Amino acid sequence: MTYNSTIQPRSGQKHRPAKRLIRSACVAMISAAAFVVPVVNAADLTLEGKKIGVAVVGTQHFWDREAFNGALDMVKELGGEPVPVDGGRDNQVHADNHDILLSNKVDAVISILGDGAVEPKFEALKNAGIPVFTVDHLSPHGVNNTTSDNYYMGTTIGRYMADAMGGKGKVAVFNAFEGALRICGIRTGLWKYVLQDYPDIEIIQPELAEEFANAPEDARKKTLDLLNQYPPGELDAIHVGCWDQPAIGIVQALEEAGRTDVLVTALDGGPDTLEIMAEENSPFVANVAQQPRLIGQTAAMNAARHFAGESLLPQTFVDVKPVNGPDGAKAVYEELGYGTL
Amino acid sequence: MAVAPAAIFLLLLVYLGVTAPNLLELSTLSLILQQSIPTAIVCMGLASVVMAGGDDVVSGGIDLSIPATAVLAAAIIADQLVNHGSGLAVALMLGMGAALLMGVLNAVLVVTIGMTPLLATLASSVAAVGITKVVTSSRRINVDHPLIVFLRDAQFHGISVAVLLTAMLALIFYVALHRTRWGMHLQAVGGSRDAAEVSGISPKRLMAHSFLIAAVAGALASVFLLARGSGSTPGSEENLLLEMVLATFLGAAFSPRRVVTLWGAVLGAVLVSLLSVGFKSIGVDVFWTGCIKGALILLVVASAAYSNKQRR
Known part of the structure; x- marks a missing residue:
């Protein structure tokens, strides 16, 4: 078990504080023992004072829109300021949007989907010291990729x-x-x-x-x-x-x-x-x-975990339903x- | 009316300058120039055609096929490099050759057969998109050829090499169109076909030349498209077409005599890119950006048509 299983949607879930606390604590101990990295309780995560770019390839389809909104909402919920950019279902526009986030000097970027055109943009962000958290796009320049199994x-x-x-x-x-x-x-x-x-x-x-x-x-x-x-x-x-x-x-x-x-x-x-x-x-x-909504939320939480000093696994997998x-x-x-x- | 587009545009720029403070920083300005490259090059092609065919929006010179030609050439180059193991020279020859054939096709349709440029180039554009899909099977092709990566990333004293090359290209186009005897003839044909003919210039030949030049612009743009996208992406002609038309006629609105000029078109491309970057920086929804660009196209084209009517 890893800390990934502590990731839960923050809204719309039933609250069972005591149980959740005990479980989080257990998971934290197990993860700490296994990876020797600090693991932050989900309730303590924050993006306070951070400008987080959220780039999505398009918002016409349910999946894209939900992942995008999930990320935006979670950034806000964690106290961060989201900077949204939408590629209008054009992979080139989506890639170019990362340049705009770079010139806006955001603190981190959550990037949803995208093809090979985004790779050099991720690299430029990384070189500028801006961590990139991808969704459904495994990249050597990203910190972590959140995706379905x-x-x-x-x-x-x-x-x-x-x-x-x-x-x-x-x-x-x-x-x-x-x-x-x-x-x-x-x-x-x-x-x-x-x-x-x-x-x-x-x-x-x-x-x-x-x-x-x-x-x-x-x-x-x-x-x-x-x-x-x-x-x-x-x-x-x-x-x-x-x-x-x-x-x-x-x-x-x-x-x-x-x-x-x-x-x-x-x-x-x-x-x-x-x-x-x-x-x-x-x-x-x-x-x-x-x-998709949970995937977007998870990517935002991963950004907060990164800022809290936690070291993330390359990928976070979110459950699917056959x-x-x-x-x-x-x-x-x-x-x-x-x-x- | 004729100054309306320029005035509205300046107002938009002032608004963006105030609301998006980082827009006027050096890094953002260089980003704006870089993102304007493919548009600027296809605009040079369109400017040549409009200058030779006259700026009447309906019956004058226009070439809507340049973006599709550029994307076709990019697809062929990418396909050759990646899927057929061709060398760069062969890939460029085939891609750019196909682009030139599109130019010949347009010249034949318009000059020999006498079709309206608007319809002829719309048709050839659809054909180019179709061939692109056949070549790529509608799939993206990643390209990491050193030359393409060089064009994407290389800098010379802090300035993007691609931007410098585009500036040189604009200079070459400028000299050819505005400073040579041939360029003067081309403009004379656009100004008045009859007057040009009387003075011994062949309008048909020069109009055919202009379509070939447009195809050359498309061929050159293809390499920069590949660099920008790190590969060939089907469908990228749509946005390019919108920006090309907007930029070229917007440039005319800024020129002293309200006609399409080479520098006007290049300036237009930069302004359109500035607009895109500016809107995104202040968080305007991408669909609204599309609406605003569409409305601006209507405005600049309507204003061009109106001032044409006034001139007669």
């Missing part, structure tokens, strides 16, 4: 999809980011790793590539083309390798073409896609839901506090 996500969605297909058939995959983003490399790579044990499942070549902006509409068009190319009986499933915004367009296309026998699987599980999964006879059968079938979607929807379906 991508390994578990990749293997779980592989197993669920293989089961839903009955262990055989043809699957098309939207896979634009396996080579560009490490988190996607892990998720899609492990999905493929699982499929090695299902010799009767064939991944259709060439793989498809979805667009980063306007993903649902782009995926809808590409799915309609795919359906023309593979008539009924020749296509059994469509998987999205790293996220699930394209799945919205895929399901739309399947419904338009009357091909809802084709199964859909994807990753992220925000309320928008869980709602689609919960519909009766939805082709969207499996997902793994993340907790979603299997419509009932699973309803349960996770409720569990994550999105309401009732």
Whole structure:
């Protein structure tokens, strides 16, 4: 056990002070013994007097917005002054925004997502003595990366999809980011790793590539083309390798073409896609839901831990919730506090 | 009306200068220059086309395909370097060659076939975006070639080498367009096609030249795009197009005779970059920034159209 398990959302949780205190103390002792580093009680963390840049690649999608707001809210709650910048779903703009944070002389940067274009910006921040805390972007120039358990996500969605297909058939995959983003490399790579044990499942070549902006509409068009190319009986499933915004367009296309026998699987599980999964006879059968808000909050708390002198592990993993079938979607929807379906 | 864009812009600048105090620091100013580079270079191309084709917003010279051409060239160079193991020379030749072909295509569509530049270059822009997607499969390509890293990071006496190169490029464009006989002819064609023809200049040839120059600007911008993004990113042409049009016509609003000039376009690019950095520094939402830029484009283009009407 490490101190990571003490990370809890500060708002919306039930307070059991005594129990929490004892647990925190235990965890602190264990961590201190294990790592010989000071571990600060979550209640004592502060960002008082600190200007914290929070950069996000875009705020159009639930995931990005939640992680962004989670980080902003936690910075405020810890007494810091957040400096938000939004890339408008453009990776280049997102990368350039880090220059602006540098020239604004912030005390730390929380950077959410981003592709290779941000690396030199992280390096410049590090060289200027500004620590960088990344979300879903493992970087040699960052102090710590907060992310979901991508390994578990990749293997779980592989197993669920293989089961839903009955262990055989043809699957098309939207896979634009396996080579560009490490988190996607892990998720899609492990999905493929699982499929090695299902010799009767064939991944259709060439793989498809979805667009980063306007993903649902782009995926809808590409799915309609795919359906023309593979008539009924020749296509059994469509998987999205790293996220699930394209799945919205895929399901739309399947419904338009009357091909809802084709199964859909994807990753992220925000309320928008869980709602689609919960519909009766939805082709969207499996997902793994993340907790983006908690991820953003955790990144902000990690910044506070860093300033308190704690030495952080390279990565902090936040739990994910596997979603299997419509009932699973309803349960996770409720569990994550999105309401009732 | 003609001074409205300049006045509003100056007011915006004063407002940003007051509310974002670090905007006028040396490090921020150098950041503004660096972020303006690709826009400034494509603006040089657009300025050439507008100068040769006349500044009537609808029927005059315009080339909307320069940003897409630049992104296409960047994609080809990145793809060659990373996925095909080509040397730098081969990659540059192929990427820039493709950009020049786009210029030839535009020249043929407009000069030979007689299409409106606005529509012709819109179409070629869509084509360039399509080819880019085919080349890259819509995927990002990371590039760490020493030359690209050099262009991104290198400094000369504390000034970014990329900024210095862009300044030199602007100087070369300036001399060519404003200080040579050929440049004078080009401007004469833009001023009045008939008068130019009477005095023995071939408007068609010079307009074709201007599209080729625009393509050269796109080709040159591609290398700086690769440096800025540490690789090729599909989709980066959209923002570049918006900034190019805004900067070029904004520059005209600042020029003494309210016409598109080379220095006006470069100044426009720097001002647009300053605006972007300034808005972000004071925490303006990215979508509002988009709205404001869109409104400014409308304002500068409308003002250009209005002063054109007055002149007649």
